[in-house]
Amino acid sequence: MPTSSVSSRPKVAKLFRNNRSQAVRIPVEFELPGDRVVIHREGDKLIIEPVTRPTNIIELLAMWKQEAPLGPKDQFPTIEDTPAQPEDIF
Template sequence: MPMAQPHQTPAREVRLFRNNRSQAVRIPVEFELPGDRALISREGDRIIIEPVRQSTGLLALLATWQPLNEDFPTVEDKPAEPEDIF
């Protein structure tokens, strides 16, 4: 078993199983990831599984903004003047 880093949880042996046409592994609670989606990648013999970070898209950003309590100046809306473009 690999030597654990001081800030890491020690490695633990788990069993692999088949789920339809995919190989699967049950993740012990001490390794549980947040959410319901993950990214998986390979580095040599290592399989790396990491949580999908929720992106803060425009809608999430706008939801955090407070309404402005400002009076905006009245803008005179004049009709457009005809213009000769030829």
């Protein structure tokens, strides 16, 4: 799978329909690793980046640090914790 940090020349790619989605055939010289991408728009451009997975705990914690803080709806509800009562099972 070719990957290069050096900028390559632009190339025309084919757009097509896949059910109700529009898809693009990515030429081999632009092939991305993995099986998932993140796509976002900047003006008229679509930016497609490979999804990267953390390879160690430090990278995982760094990814979590970028997440938005949890809000009130994400907190655990208060649960009334009543003590167990004796039961007569005979």
